Amino acid sequence: MGLELPxxxxxxxxxxxxxxxxxxxxxxxxxxxxxxxxxxxxxYNQLVGVILHxxxxxxxxxxxxxxxxxxxxxAVSLIDFTHHESLVSAIFSMxxxxxxxxxxxxxxxxxxxxxxxxxxxxxxxLGMLVNNFTPPPYFLDKLGLPFGxxxxxxxxxxxxxxxxxxxxYVPLAPLRLINLVxxxxxxxxxxxxxxxxxxxxxxKLESGEIGEVVGNSVLMALVDRLIDLxxxxxxxxxxxxxxxxxxxxxxxxxxDEIVESAEQxxxxxxxxxxxxxxxxxxxxxxxxxxxxxSCERAxxxxxxxxxxxxxxxxxxxxxxxxxxxxxxxxxxxxxxMRMTAVAYLASYLSRAKFLSVFFISTMLKRLVDxxxxxxxxxxxxxxxxxxxxxxxxxxxxxxxxxxxxKVFVDVPRLNLLLMPPLEQILKHKLNPLKVCLxxxxxxxxxxxxxxxxFTVSETFIFDGLLESELSRxxxxxxxxxxxxxxxxxxxKRCDRSFDEQGDDLDEFDTAMSKMSITPKNGYCYKxxxxxxxxxPSRIRPSTSPESL
Amino acid sequence: MDGLSEAEANLVVYVHPSKSxxxxxxxxxxxxxxxxxxxxxxxxxxxxxxxxILDRQAKILSGIHPYLGLRLxxxxxxxxxxxxxxxxxxVVKLSQESIHVVILGxxxxxxxxxxxxxxxxxxxxxxxxxxxxxxHKRHVIKVGTMIRFLVKSVDxxxxxxxxxLMEAHTGSIRWLDKKSEETSEFDRSxxxxxxxxxxxxxxxxxxxxxxxxxxxxxxxxxxxxxED
Numbered sequence: 001m002g003l004e005l006p007x008x009x010x011x012x013x014x015x016x017x018x019x020x021x022x023x024x025x026x027x028x029x030x031x032x033x034x035x036x037x038x039x040x041x042x043x044y045n046q047l048v049g050v051i052l053h054x055x056x057x058x059x060x061x062x063x064x065x066x067x068x069x070x071x072x073x074x075a076v077s078l079i080d081f082t083h084h085e086s087l088v089s090a091i092f093s094m095x096x097x098x099x100x101x102x103x104x105x106x107x108x109x110x111x112x113x114x115x116x117x118x119x120x121x122x123x124x125x126l127g128m129l130v131n132n133f134t135p136p137p138y139f140l141d142k143l144g145l146p147f148g149x150x151x152x153x154x155x156x157x158x159x160x161x162x163x164x165x166x167x168x169y170v171p172l173a174p175l176r177l178i179n180l181v182x183x184x185x186x187x188x189x190x191x192x193x194x195x196x197x198x199x200x201x202x203x204k205l206e207s208g209e210i211g212e213v214v215g216n217s218v219l220m221a222l223v224d225r226l227i228d229l230x231x232x233x234x235x236x237x238x239x240x241x242x243x244x245x246x247x248x249x250x251x252x253x254x255x256d257e258i259v260e261s262a263e264q265x266x267x268x269x270x271x272x273x274x275x276x277x278x279x280x281x282x283x284x285x286x287x288x289x290x291x292x293x294s295c296e297r298a299x300x301x302x303x304x305x306x307x308x309x310x311x312x313x314x315x316x317x318x319x320x321x322x323x324x325x326x327x328x329x330x331x332x333x334x335x336x337m338r339m340t341a342v343a344y345l346a347s348y349l350s351r352a353k354f355l356s357v358f359f360i361s362t363m364l365k366r367l368v369d370x371x372x373x374x375x376x377x378x379x380x381x382x383x384x385x386x387x388x389x390x391x392x393x394x395x396x397x398x399x400x401x402x403x404x405x406k407v408f409v410d411v412p413r414l415n416l417l418l419m420p421p422l423e424q425i426l427k428h429k430l431n432p433l434k435v436c437l438x439x440x441x442x443x444x445x446x447x448x449x450x451x452x453x454f455t456v457s458e459t460f461i462f463d464g465l466l467e468s469e470l471s472r473x474x475x476x477x478x479x480x481x482x483x484x485x486x487x488x489x490x491x492k493r494c495d496r497s498f499d500e501q502g503d504d505l506d507e508f509d510t511a512m513s514k515m516s517i518t519p520k521n522g523y524c525y526k527x528x529x530x531x532x533x534x535x536p537s538r539i540r541p542s543t544s545p546e547s548l
Numbered sequence: 549m550d551g552l553s554e555a556e557a558n559l560v561v562y563v564h565p566s567k568s569x570x571x572x573x574x575x576x577x578x579x580x581x582x583x584x585x586x587x588x589x590x591x592x593x594x595x596x597x598x599x600x601i602l603d604r605q606a607k608i609l610s611g612i613h614p615y616l617g618l619r620l621x622x623x624x625x626x627x628x629x630x631x632x633x634x635x636x637x638x639v640v641k642l643s644q645e646s647i648h649v650v651i652l653g654x655x656x657x658x659x660x661x662x663x664x665x666x667x668x669x670x671x672x673x674x675x676x677x678x679x680x681x682x683x684h685k686r687h688v689i690k691v692g693t694m695i696r697f698l699v700k701s702v703d704x705x706x707x708x709x710x711x712x713l714m715e716a717h718t719g720s721i722r723w724l725d726k727k728s729e730e731t732s733e734f735d736r737s738x739x740x741x742x743x744x745x746x747x748x749x750x751x752x753x754x755x756x757x758x759x760x761x762x763x764x765x766x767x768x769x770x771x772x773x774x775e776d
Binding site: 074075076077116117118119120122123168169170171172175176 | 584640641643644645646648650653654655656658660661662703705706707708
């Protein structure tokens with residue numbers, strides 16, 4: 001009988017070797033029996049049976065499987081795609097997660113041999129390895145356990161070692177691999193952990209030798225997926241979960257009607273769906289940040305950063321306009337992008353704890369200089385439409401100052417550097433104070449008065465403007481005037497990884513303090529009489545669903 | 549090595565209007581996307597290009613997308629492996645069943661056992677796998693050896709080549725070159741001595757002239773010239 005393993009209680013090494021040689025010989029015979037017409041296919045069918053087992057394998061059967069795989073690896077040149085189709089498909093449907101390490105090794109060796117033996121098997125082999133990125137469904141829940149983690153490391157190290165070997169023998173393999181990796185990326189409807197482990201593998205690829213060739217595409221694909229997830233989350237879902245809805249009533253009115261009605265229809269389902277996605281996005285971002293940290297340690301952050309920057313320009317910045325593409329001619333898209341960029345900058349400068357005072361002040365100085373120059377070159381009265389970018393610049397400056405006022409009060413040199421030109425801008429005929437979002441303006445003026453920032457603050461006549469027609473006009477259809485992308489950081493884990501005092505925050509903390517990565521020593525206490533760590537309620541409003 | 553050729557191409561590149569800000573870059577990107585892939589128009593793989601943009605002003609093609617059409621003249625370096633060509637590559641993996649080779653650092657080739665001539669015997673020496681010639685002790689193929697082999701077939705899509713070492717003029721390049729050098733050396737020295745003999749014959753012929761006194765001087769002069 002073809003491939004039965006005789007049961008010897010104890011085998012000498014020599015016997016084992018002989019037995020292996022014997023099996024290898026039989027494998028060859030079985031393979032060559034198929035093309036010839038007169039030969040019986042029995043041994044071949046048995047061979048397929050060994051690979052395509054269905055039940056749990058015993059020790060001896062595992063040993064047989066291992067030796068058979070080795071025998072096949074040694075005889076790959078005999079494997080013919082047309083004649084041995086059943087065998088080939090059986091091999092490529094195997095999952096490394098199901099076997100002990102030594103069988104895994106044999107399987108990985110066979111896959112590498114197949115990949116390099118013939119062009120036809122290259123894509124199949126790479127695809128099989130990509131399939132092994134994620135464990136079979138039954139194993140997904142065990143990934144968190146210690147033995148599950150060990151198993152994961154075992155399998156993944158073999159998968160990635162196999163990639164490396166294949167690309168050594170077939171130098172163009174990474175180019176094909178990357179297409180497969182991007183194609184097979186799980187959609188957002190897959191199970192949370194499957195996506196996570198897949199992304200983990202992508203990042204591993206990026207940091208490895210193959211990443212030298214295809215790392216850019218990996219990162220780009222990842223950013224695209226993050227954006228997809230982001231867009232998938234309804235603002236509604238977050239509101240219900242994390243906020244007192246009352247706070248947001250005002251902004252909800254402004255929200256794009258299409259979005260709102262769509263969300264209302266799907267109701268509760270969307271809410272829970274949205275939350276699971278938010279959680280997934282959160283986890284993915286943590287993974288990504290960890291990866292960036294490891295990049296920094298490896299001294300390759302600059303290279304990765306370049307890719308991310310490019311990707312940011314292509315995808316993230318244009319995400320806002322995505323719904324309105326058809327409405328906007330090209331020039332206004334560019335305008336929108338500039339406004340979005342300013343909003344991103346403002347939000348980042350005011351929110352990120354890890355930025356140095358020097359960096360913030362340099363960036364602010366540049367913003368102020370730009371606005372001043374704009375004032376000098378543009379004459380005329382208030383015109384929210386014509387000077388959109390200018391107004392978003394002014395709003396950004398004030399917004400940042402709302403959060404960082406203390407710094408500028410404490411350091412006289414900075415005060416001197418920034419305030420006179422800023423005063424000039426604010427007093428200009430373009431009158432930004434009347435156009436920018438009243439909540440921002442109001443808070444800014446209040447704080448600067450407290451800090452007696454301006455020498456003649458009385459000249460700013462603040463007549464309690466509510467959101468005026470003017471301020472609506474400059475934001476345009478998309479309400480960019482109220483768009484501050486990092487406010488607040490809604491993703492719990494991410495927030496924590498940014499927060500220096502992360503340990504203090506536990507799950508049961510109040511929702512707001514979990515959300516905020518705001519510096520705690522700001523002058524923000526005046527906002528609606530809430531405690532100082534809270535977001536100013538009327539500034540908080542990133543009213544767009546995309547603004548996570 | 550066969551399979552490499554230079555070509556002069558007249559191309560038209562269609563640039564998307566969104567790239568009109570930096571057209572030269574868009575052109576280079578477009579051409580770079582062809583690198584290391586088999587291209588039917590070129591009937592080979594593009595390895596390198598040197599481009600010369602002819603148009604100063606591009607034509608806008610009418611249609612759904614108004615692309616800009618730009619004429620180029622490009623110097624291309626192509627790699628087009630065909631059956632029966634002699635290619636050279638580096639051995640990256642070797643086992644009893646096969647030799648794996650990488651050509652020009654990007655294309656892979658395999659030579660299976662049945663395509664390796666009987667002269668070569670597989671053996672393991674000091675833990676290193678190799679194919680060693682039975683007739684020439686110095687002729688050895690192992691991982692890292694540059695070999696010359698004959699192309700049997702080419703999978704153009706993934707640039708995978710199957711090769712053969714059946715012919716006598718295939719094998720380790722170092723050994724083959726040395727051998728041909730030796731033969732040519734042998735040829736040359738054989739030629740030289742034949743030359744000399746011929747010269748000497750000549751002088752002898754000349755020496756047969758009655759002026760035997762000047763004969764000696766003449767002869768040595770001739771010999772000097774011959775030896776130079």
